[in-house]
Amino acid sequence: MTASTLIDSTAEAVAPAPSRSLAGATRKELAAALLEIGAPEREIRMRSAQLWHWIYHQGVSSFDDMLNISKVFRAKLAERFTLTRPQIVSEQLSSDGTRKWLIRLAPSSARDRAAEVECVYIPDTDRGTLCVSSQVGCTLTCSFCHTGTQQFVRNLTAQEIIAQLIIARERLGDFPGRAPPQDGIVPSGGSRFVSNIVFMGMGEPLYNFDNVSDAVAVFSDGDGLSLSKRRITVSTAGVVPRLPDLGAKTGAMLAISLHAVRDDLRDTLVPLNKKYPIAELLQACRTYPGASNARRITFEYVMLKGINDSPAEARELVRLLKGIPAKINLIPFNPWPGTAYECSDEATIEAFSDIVFNAGYASPVRTPRGRDILAACGQLKSETEKLRARALLSIDP
Known part of the structure; x- marks a missing residue:
């Protein structure tokens, strides 16, 4: 030495x-x-x-x-x-105005390596939505989700979750006296650029419940970041025991990653289903605190070609959701390198949507955003480690 x-x-x-x-x-x-x-x-x-x-x-x-x-x-x-913020490692701007930030967090201890997460800003004419992460990696292994292929490292602290909004507002000029960026799209009309928060980034929020609930409290505090709780949505694959706490403690809107109407299929797509099957999950939704026609639960349903997109499955979805104040968000599958799934055809998605709509449920088809920068739904996964590995292999021994 x-x-x-x-x-x-x-x-x-x-x-x-x-x-x-x-x-x-x-x-x-x-x-x-x-x-x-x-x-x-x-x-x-x-x-x-x-x-x-x-x-x-x-x-x-x-x-x-x-x-x-x-x-x-x-x-x-x-x-x-x-008042240091976590480090922005990279910022990518999609052709449709979507922004993705790779954020490096401070090590949680002297022996830990700095971890990285991604968050995404999605602008529309009437709103700006920030998709935040709640874990480094993910505890789940949903087979259609790119993030699910990434190893779970740790939960984010409430401070690290909140910092994602601070970073976004800073980068977008969304604090008083700051100008918006000139190279991107932001909402017009004088509203805050970040008006909505969705916990749909990396991680299962309800496996980090305490930190997520603390973050929601800060997001919705009227003296600070001041977001309406009706504009904060927590998406879960279905951690049933935590659903009553989420509604009672946070008042946030609820989204359920459903994606299948049969337990055998959902066991494959969303393995958490083996622990909390569809019937148990939907019963928890029926008793979710605050759920009403004015505060409907969103059911997310990714459209996978030949897997879950038949008319029979659309009719079964309607039957399963009977009595739940709900809307169904149909998500065209966003391909990622190495996936075995394909997106359903446009006509198939429209036919599925019509069945759900005619049964009395709103069934919007989500427009894919940020596909060119791997920022679309289910695509959040840092490519940084892969790039670093390639760089090391290119160095002569």
Whole structure:
């Protein structure tokens, strides 16, 4: 072992812990941070409100920008904390305006390697939807989903989930005083560029329930990011025991990744079905807190050629959902490298949709977005590791 290695090892052993970022912190975490730097308890509520406003409403990235806080107190904050966001490794812009960010997270411990997740921004004329991730990789192995082929690493913290929205609003000029990008499409009409959140990125949200529910609380806080709970949707493959908690604690809209009307087929497409079969899942939907005609449950149904797209299956879907305030979101399958599935023909999808619609259910066919950058539904999976492996193989030994 060389001297330089010893010096490096010693330096690592005695180096102070890196400053913690407060970007993405909950109200409880902000209060704890203020106590750490000696703020009097009688000031905690007021100081927390100040920080909350600057971090989440104004979107500042430096304590120096918090103009109604004294310089002395700002200096105390800066000695211990930062407002650093996770690193954007890459940003891809689709021809249809969809943006995909590969985000590198700070290591969860000194021994861990930095993990990476992807999130996607989808602009429309009347809204902007941000698809956020809740896990690094995924705990599930849905056979049609590209993300499901990626190994699960860990859950995201609430702070890491919230940071995805902060990053998106920052990049889109969606905080006060910031200009939107010139190279992309954003909604017109004066509304916030990010108006909707969907937990449909990497991971199964209900296997990270506490952090997801904390993130929803921050997203929907009227003094900060201020998104309506009716514009926040949590999509699950069907973790049945968590559904009552999700409705009662978060008030978020619910989406179910259904994709089949028979247990034998769903066992293959969505293996979680072996644990929570269709009948059990749908019964939980019937009693989901807050479900009504004004707050319908969305059932996602990916259209797979010759697998789940027959008229008989459309009629069975209608029968299964009887009594549930529901809409059915039909998703043309988005191919990815190595998949064995194909997308149903357009005429087949239209015929399926007509059967569902004529039975009284809304059955929109989702327009694929971001296919050219692998940002469409079911395609989220970082190609970074593959590219790095290729780069290493190209190096002469």
